[in-house]
Amino acid sequence: xxxxxxxxxxxxxxxxxxxxxxxxxxxxxxxxxxxxxxxxxxxxxxxxxxxxxxxxxxxxxxxxxxxxxxxxxxxxx
Amino acid sequence: xxxxxxxxxxxxxxxxxxxxxxxxxxxxxxxxxxxxxxxxxxxxxxxxxxxxxxxxxxxxxxxxxxxxxxxxxxxxxxxxxxxxxxxxxxxxxxxxxxxxxxxxxxxxxxxxxxxxxxxxxxxxxxxxxxxxxxxxxxxxxxxxxxxxxxxxxxxxxxxxxxxxxxxxxxxxxxxxxxxxxxxxxxxxxxxxxxxxxxxxxxxxxxxxxxxxxxxxxxxxxxxxxxxxxxxxxxxxxxxxxxxxxxxxxxxxxxxxxxxxxxxxxxxxxxxxxxxxxxxxxxxxxxxxxxxxxxxxxxxxxxxxxxxxxxxxxxxxxxxxxxxxxxxxxxxxxxxxxxxxxxxxxxxxxxxxxxxxxxxxxxxxxxxxxxxxxxx
Numbered sequence: 001x002x003x004x005x006x007x008x009x010x011x012x013x014x015x016x017x018x019x020x021x022x023x024x025x026x027x028x029x030x031x032x033x034x035x036x037x038x039x040x041x042x043x044x045x046x047x048x049x050x051x052x053x054x055x056x057x058x059x060x061x062x063x064x065x066x067x068x069x070x071x072x073x074x075x076x077x
Numbered sequence: 078x079x080x081x082x083x084x085x086x087x088x089x090x091x092x093x094x095x096x097x098x099x100x101x102x103x104x105x106x107x108x109x110x111x112x113x114x115x116x117x118x119x120x121x122x123x124x125x126x127x128x129x130x131x132x133x134x135x136x137x138x139x140x141x142x143x144x145x146x147x148x149x150x151x152x153x154x155x156x157x158x159x160x161x162x163x164x165x166x167x168x169x170x171x172x173x174x175x176x177x178x179x180x181x182x183x184x185x186x187x188x189x190x191x192x193x194x195x196x197x198x199x200x201x202x203x204x205x206x207x208x209x210x211x212x213x214x215x216x217x218x219x220x221x222x223x224x225x226x227x228x229x230x231x232x233x234x235x236x237x238x239x240x241x242x243x244x245x246x247x248x249x250x251x252x253x254x255x256x257x258x259x260x261x262x263x264x265x266x267x268x269x270x271x272x273x274x275x276x277x278x279x280x281x282x283x284x285x286x287x288x289x290x291x292x293x294x295x296x297x298x299x300x301x302x303x304x305x306x307x308x309x310x311x312x313x314x315x316x317x318x319x320x321x322x323x324x325x326x327x328x329x330x331x332x333x334x335x336x337x338x339x340x341x342x343x344x345x346x347x348x349x350x351x352x353x354x355x356x357x358x359x360x361x362x363x364x365x366x367x368x369x370x371x372x373x374x375x376x377x378x379x380x381x382x383x384x385x386x387x388x389x390x391x392x393x394x395x396x397x398x399x400x401x402x403x404x405x406x407x408x409x410x411x412x413x414x415x416x417x418x419x420x421x422x423x424x425x426x427x428x429x430x431x432x433x434x435x436x437x438x439x440x441x442x443x444x445x446x447x448x449x450x451x452x
Binding site (some may be wrong): 057 | 100113116203206207210230231233256258261265271273306316320321324
């Protein structure tokens with residue numbers, strides 16, 4: 001079953017939308033690697049990963065139904 | 078001031094459940110430093126001034142430009158050219174003469190941080206670049222100052238409160254727990270390069286002012302250790318809890334380390350990039366050996382018709398070759414950030430021309446200066 005990933009800010013320039021689906025991944029490291037292969041632009045930028053509304057500090061298991069968010073820093077003021 | 082005097086001005090918030098005279102007195106006793114009097118700073122200053130923050134310091138070394146006004150409505154067209162810190166301070170004093178408003182029309186440097194931040198109880202980051210954001214965060218961590226942070230990008234904004242220890246989390250989150258190391262130069266575009274909808278910083282700045290009032294008065298649940306994202310296009314908010322990260326290597330651990338940290342370098346703005354100012358650029362314009370390259374995306378405004386140039390977006394710099402007879406290349410973009418990156422990319426790619434410059438301040442500054450010169 002696909003895992004839904006929310007994408008924020010200018011990361012959507014690479015993914016083409018603010019939600020993307022990823023199939024067959026069990027943890028965040030794999031998920032990020034798969035996303036970077038699919039959208040190579042993501043490999044060039046920094047972003048923080050949140051799982052179920054909490055930022056992660058290490059590789060974290062994901063399941064169908066887990067909410068993932070990719071959040072880049074904003075600089076504008 | 079007497080309670081009745083306080084009540085007259087602030088009654089509409091004092092009658093709120095959980096607010097009252099105690100909360101109002103807390104606001105009136107608080108000193109806040111607002112860094113940046115731009116898109117976020119304007120609403121922050123207006124609402125904090127109105128709410129009765131006892132002392133408000135304003136740091137900004139920028140002057141008001143006509144292209145600021147669509148999102149910085151604290152200023153007027155007649156004030157174009159004035160220092161933002163001075164003009165904003167005047168407006169807030171006129172709004173609320175009962176509070177102290179101090180203008181600091183200086184560039185925020187490491188040393189200025191150490192001089193100004195300890196004088197205030199709360200810091201509000203309304204800055205528009207990563208160098209300043211990381212500098213303010215690190216100073217707030219070292220000096221133990223609560224930091225209300227907000228930022229915008231195109232149609233989205235972020236709001237957080239950092240460095241506030243709680244019983245549950247005595248070691249509070251700071252900006253580097255959310256974003257440990259700065260992005261590379263040119264990786265994230267600022268408002269000048271990416272654009273921003275005028276009312277968006279109004280929304281985010283108003284949220285920041287509200288969060289600070291909540292934090293000071295103890296009402297509600299301020300965004301301590303959390304980052305809220307607001308997407309104006311979808312009208313959607315999303316907030317996450319910020320986990321504690323291992324301390325990043327570039328984070329200074331002492332005041333002395335902080336003073337010696339070069340935040341421009343940390344954020345990729347190497348001094349090795351040669352910039353030319355708009356005046357020098359104008360003098361170069363007549364030289365046929367100069368190749369001028371617009372590294373913005375194809376459709377970006379404003380259009381440049383004043384001088385000959387080629388269009389070559391930053392992402393494609395690897396394919397750029399100098400035309401016959403050229404000895405110097407000048408890159409320009411909107412604000413000077415992407416053109417600095419273009420200089421680096423050109424040099425990394427081993428471009429044959431070695432005199433390569435970035436137009437400092439970008440086409441926006443060039444146009445502003447030339448427009449003024451023609452008046």
